[in-house]
Amino acid sequence: MEVSFAITGKGYVILAADQNAARSIIKMKADEDKIKALGSHLLMAYSGEPGDTVQFAEYVERNLRLQQMRNNHPLRPQAAASWVRRSIADSLRSRSPYAVNILLGGYDMANKQAKLYWMDYLGTQVDVPFAAHGYGSYFALSLLDREVQKRLVISFPSFKVKVVDEGGVREVELDMTV
Amino acid sequence: MARRYDSRTTIFSPEGRLYQIEYAMEAISHAGTVLGVLASDGVVLAAEKKVTGKLLDLSVTKDGGYGGSGEKIYLLTDNVVVGVAGLTADANSLVNYARTAAQRHLFTFNEDIPVEQLAQRLCDLKQGYTQYGGLRPFGVSLLYAGWDPYYQFQLYLSDPSGNYSGWKATCIGANNGTAQSLLKQEYKEDIKVEDAIGLVMKVMSKTMDSTTLGSEKLEFATLTLDPTTKKPKAKIYRPAEVDALLQKHDLGKKEDTEMKTS
Numbered sequence: 001m002e003v004s005f006a007i008t009g010k011g012y013v014i015l016a017a018d019q020n021a022a023r024s025i026i027k028m029k030a031d032e033d034k035i036k037a038l039g040s041h042l043l044m045a046y047s048g049e050p051g052d053t054v055q056f057a058e059y060v061e062r063n064l065r066l067q068q069m070r071n072n073h074p075l076r077p078q079a080a081a082s083w084v085r086r087s088i089a090d091s092l093r094s095r096s097p098y099a100v101n102i103l104l105g106g107y108d109m110a111n112k113q114a115k116l117y118w119m120d121y122l123g124t125q126v127d128v129p130f131a132a133h134g135y136g137s138y139f140a141l142s143l144l145d146r147e148v149q150k151r152l153v154i155s156f157p158s159f160k161v162k163v164v165d166e167g168g169v170r171e172v173e174l175d176m177t178v
Numbered sequence: 179m180a181r182r183y184d185s186r187t188t189i190f191s192p193e194g195r196l197y198q199i200e201y202a203m204e205a206i207s208h209a210g211t212v213l214g215v216l217a218s219d220g221v222v223l224a225a226e227k228k229v230t231g232k233l234l235d236l237s238v239t240k241d242g243g244y245g246g247s248g249e250k251i252y253l254l255t256d257n258v259v260v261g262v263a264g265l266t267a268d269a270n271s272l273v274n275y276a277r278t279a280a281q282r283h284l285f286t287f288n289e290d291i292p293v294e295q296l297a298q299r300l301c302d303l304k305q306g307y308t309q310y311g312g313l314r315p316f317g318v319s320l321l322y323a324g325w326d327p328y329y330q331f332q333l334y335l336s337d338p339s340g341n342y343s344g345w346k347a348t349c350i351g352a353n354n355g356t357a358q359s360l361l362k363q364e365y366k367e368d369i370k371v372e373d374a375i376g377l378v379m380k381v382m383s384k385t386m387d388s389t390t391l392g393s394e395k396l397e398f399a400t401l402t403l404d405p406t407t408k409k410p411k412a413k414i415y416r417p418a419e420v421d422a423l424l425q426k427h428d429l430g431k432k433e434d435t436e437m438k439t440s
Binding site: 071073075076079082083086111 | 287288292327328
């Protein structure tokens, strides 16, 4: 019962993810951050098997940080997405695969473009203008298909919302009362 | 007793030097000249061929492969061309390694390898031979002409010790001192590729021993951006194209006229 969304606009990507940490029928936490900043211009929303998600997200975060230190520049969103996809695909074919779904949004400083990639735990990767993971996707994708709506009609109490554009990554407060 | 330290590549001499590395560099300063000039809209490479002769079979170079005659200038990936000076056999091994490294990067990141990273990969290998025992270092210096979306056009040089550096214009091989001082005089900031070709030709004609230049002594390559696709486009000139270029810059042979007058 997790959900994450992302939309791209001209020069930016917005990612939103619910904040629940639940197990079975029990909600244990309502202020979990499921969107990681992987660099100055790269965001990753992750969902899936609890435990796998955080482990994999930290693995990606540290590897991309290492790449950036070695090469004096961060990977472009396209290259980072390819690397993440490959990591998932390699993991899927190992003894203990990660079950993690990912939305990767970034602003490419090389050609001044915002990019969004949808990836699932099977190693599928697509470059999309908007995307969603989880049960919320059944509602959201149909809405987004028609046009990007102002309101999201899902009854999660709160969302973490982060934007990435030319200025880098930042968090925005979403007013859930409307 | 300096010779005691000659045979091992990995042992410092009492003066703190690695003789084998220095000998390798010395060997390179007798090899064919390789010249590179970085322009605002491209990079130019030229190389002097050493293996020449009337009986050398060059039929493959006329229209086979991807251009060039395969002695000094090689295509590593779509976005990097390299010019080598030194032992050709060692260079072949390095070129092979570099091509594998470039394709492996493409496999994991789905992008062309950034030029500096490729230079780094080769230098890591070369450096290893200055530290891990029993082996001879690579007797090769390389000039890398490349493009990537991070830093656009770039020109790098690497030597047998595993050092590398970025340049606007530089030269390796025989007479590299003369060539470098010529380049220093003539190089202008924001030079265009067309002028860079002219500059390379001029410096080459002055540093090479032979009086007239021809495709049997010269290899030539450019790396530019394709105006429509915005992708890097490497062009390694075929012998006929090299001769045409030399004629254009009034440096080619004038055998036709000479034959007729004599």
